[in-house]
Amino acid sequence: MSGAELTVGWAAVILFGGFFLLLVLRVPVAFALGLSCLPILVIEPRLSPITLFNETFKAYNSFILLAVPFFLLTANLMNIGGITDRLVRLSRTMVGHFPGSLAQINVVVSVFFAGISGSSTADAASQSKIFIDAQVKEGYGLSFSIAITAVSAVLAVIIPPSILMVVWGGVISTSIGALYLAGILPGLLIAGAQMATVHAYAKLYNYPVYPRATLREFLIAGLQSLPALLTPVIIVGGILLGWFTPTESAAVAVIYAAVLSIVVYREMDGKKLIQALSETGKLSAIALFCVGTASAFGWLMAYYQMPRLLLENVTSWNMGLTEVGFFIAFCFLVVGCFLDAIPAIIILGTTLQPLAESVGMHPVQFAIIGIVSLAFGLVTPPYGLCLMISCAVAKVPLRYALKDTLIMLVPMMLVLAACILWPEIPLILPRLISPEFLQ
Amino acid sequence: MKHLLARIYRLLTWLLIATVAILVVPVTMQILSRYTELVPAYIWTEELARFMFIWMVMLGAMIGVREATHFEVDVWPVLGPRGNALLRIVSQVFVLVFALVFVWWGIEFTRFGWDQLSEIAELPMWTIFIAWPVAGAAWVLFLGEHFVENVRVLRTGGAR
Secondary structure (H helix, E strand, O other): OOOOOOHHHHHHHHHHHHHHHHHHHOOOHHHHHHHHHHHHHHHHOOOOOOHHHHHHHHHHHHOOOOOOHHHHHHHHHHOOOHHHHHHHHHHHHHHOOOOOHHHHHHHHHHHHHHHHHHOOHHHHHEEEHHHHHHHOOOOOOHHHHHHHHHHHHHHHHHOOOOOOHHHHHOOOOOHHHHHHHHHHHHHHHHHHHHHHHHHHHHHHHOOOOOOOOOHHHHHHHHHHHHHHHHHHHHHHHHOOOOOHHHHHHHHHHHHHHHHHHHHHHHOOOHHHHHHOOOOOOHHHHHHHHHHHHHHHHHHHHHOOOOHHHHHHHHHHHOOHHHHHHHHHHHHHHHHHHHHOOOHHHHHHHHHHHHHHHHHOHHHHHHHHHHHHHHHHHHHOOOHHHHHHHHHHHOOOOHHHHHHHHHHHHHHHHHHHHHHHHOOHHHHHHHHHHHHHHHO | OOHHHHHHHHHHHHHHHHHHHHHHHHHHHHHHHHHHOOOOOOHHHHHHHHHHHHHHHHHHHHHHHHOOOOOOOOOOOOHHHHHHHHHHHHHHHHHHHHHHHHHHHHHHHHHHHHEOOOOOOOOOOHHHHHHHHHHHHHHHHHHHHHHHHHHHHHHHOOOO
16 A cells, blocks of 8 residues: 555544444534544545545536536425415326325326436425425325435435436536436336335225316416426436536426426515525535535545455456346445435445446446435335424424335335336336437 | 524525526526537636525525424434423534534635635635634524424423
């Protein structure tokens, strides 16, 4: 090892041991990541805490990450502009006559909202307020209502646009346009799995059913929601046609959402606008601050060449493409239980990338396996942000809705397994629509 | 003191709102200049956007400490108000260490950028780097406020 005072082993003990100890002591994740770097930065003669500043500065000084606040702002503007109500109405006319009507509507609204926002936490926050209470009033179980709201919120980072895909594309240099297209089919399959789960629950517990809506009602609701539903078309289409970069497309989405809320739906005023801006700033800054300290953490891992050593170890197991796929999913699922998705991408994604490459896995498939696994991590304890939000809205502790959440995860896991077994599931849409992005 | 902290908090919140609102402008200009003749194609738009973004992240990180909204993992069973306050004090001592590192080495970091100019817009780099020690200082203040409150809960058991 060139110029390193500590052996790799000790460095790993300090980094990971320190990190987990701090997590247990309930130090916020972002600070725990930065703090566990400090002893090494002080001990190593060639490094100093200034390294921490340089790495955080480099991480934030990124035009791609700018898309994160834009996505959140788009979601918030659409929310205060009354667009969510219209999406609920549209979903009601589409799936309201299925068993478990309101829960089915919950899932379908999540799909629509996923196409507008790229943030699962924004989705979980807004839909928990709408659905949990309403479902309980109609006789659905509280734990079921919390669980379905939380698991359907994870669709927001799988169906484009997606904050996680932007971060992945920026950190591991993969085409964001290709990732967007690749996420559509797995996202819809997961939504289908969730609707099937709701169906089974509804039959078992006799959940209520709404009368079927007429075609006329469907058309009217569709027409009212159409401007909002064009958002993903603008974002994804603008990138595919080469009009905008991913960040620019997110800015266009903000302006589009603002125009819709002010001019078309006319439900926004100054106070709500200020609130949307402040919520956007707070949430995106907290999520992104983590990116800086996670980058410093990842940089130190690379300084001691930990990813390379890990790779050498794992390659000696002689795994094939499918085994590596399951191994990657397993790693992301486990890490997703303890870590927020964005730092997990920065630390684990870059570590596993050489492994995926060594067995010839397509970078887009690798990204989708990672992102879907991390999305599931949003509802797995102890650190499942979406489940935490839904439980907080319902004012119950996290463990209250755990059983139903885990049951709902089973069919979703099957979709993840399918994406590993058949690379075509994520790859077919980008291959058909824009093969040049897959190069 | 409480008054002053509340003022600082409000100032930071307004600055944060301003940075989010302004962020959209340079990126929009960049698109407009490419497809229309409305604005000239300035090359500094991208850099300006990135620098606003850095300030947004740091401002939000400062506010997050006062609002205690930085994400944390909870593996503890339900603790009473006293146990909770004790655990908070322990974890916040660690955050305080981090904050002091930000102040101490952050000043050095800012000095390091004292006569550096940014590559494109030629902005003095210290205007960006100073966000780090400022964040450290804001954290120290807000942590002090939490500490006083936690000690009060420890003493009284949470009764007001």
